[in-house]
Amino acid sequence: MAAAAPSDTSAPHIPVLLPSILKAVAPVTGVWLDGTFGAGGYTRGLLKAGADKVIAVDRDPLAFEMAADWSGQYGARLVQQQGVFSKMDEYATDLDGVVLDLGVSSMQLDLAERGFSFMRDGPLDMRMSQDGVSAADIVNDAAEETLANILFHYGEERASRRIAKAIVRERALDPIKTTLRLASIIEGCLPRAKPGQSHPATRSFQALRIAVNNEYGELFQGLMAAERALAPGGKLAVVTFHSVEDRMVKRFLTARAGAGGNANRYAPQIEQDPPAFTLKSRKAVAADAAEIAANPRARSAKLRVAERTDAPAQEIDAKTIGMPMVKEV
DSSP: OOOOOOOOOOOSSOOTTHHHHHHHHOSOOSEEEESOOTTSHHHHHHHHHTOSEEEEEESOHHHHHHTTTTGGGGGGGEEEEESOGGGHHHHOOSEEEEEEEOSOOHHHHTOGGGOOOTTSOOBSOOOSSSOSOOHHHHHHHSOHHHHHHHHHHHHOOTTHHHHHHHHHHHHHHSOOOBHHHHHHHHHTTSOOOOTTSOOTTHHHHHHHHHHHHTHHHHHHHHHHHHHHHEEEEEEEEEEEOSHHHHHHHHHHHHHHTTOOOOSSTTSOOOOOOOOSEEESOSSOEEOOHHHHHHOGGGGGOEEEEEEEOSSOOOOOOGGGGTOOOOOOO
């Protein structure tokens, strides 16, 4: 049995759907991997619930800096691994569970210098790992058609071509380097938001963040890595925050659980690989009214949980799970 965890009274944020996760995967034992460590909410929840060890993975070095004042309390039960969850099977195998929270960390949104938010002025950055191509690089260097495709496919922005044209026009006058300047350009392309509606730049900023951090590619590779890393009976819990991610997770789990079926009932039966997962439920779990009232971030969250079988891990095609892809022009 795992040693009792120290009390946590200084958690900087409320982890979304944590009680639902713990209920769905109970009992929590053995070795788990938290592929999106962030502020540590899921990691601490798993340790408190009885996990013997949690391997906490994050691409952002700031996550581990912020955990320095509490992580030592768990000793060898907490292993911190800087990296990406798409490589989780390189960090550990025979895991008893994997949990992924695909939302943006509050610590990233709250820091203007990270450039994730259109609510604060800062450099147009958005890099979770703090290296590589930034949002400013894409905004100022990408072809107009590429920009439009990014905004449309990654942000589901219907005014993508109008916004891309405006960006190219404005960057010719002066490079776009700050979040508020980009937000202003986008606002000028769209009707003023009505009370209760999201900010006009929401979809475009989401699209750029996804492009900068290759979030859809990471999710696609991460789901396959989880299949390779989990032991038979291991649990996979994934929390998504928008429809594209949820669709990818749903289709992956459905396909790998052998529950896809034939599109045409008169067609010959398609031979399928042995199921690698069993679904805990076909329907995603959403936050209840009480959780949404306490944590508005939970409003759009969806949880899907599956259990690993002993079937060999297999590759799956990105198109099968509806992964959006943008070709550079």
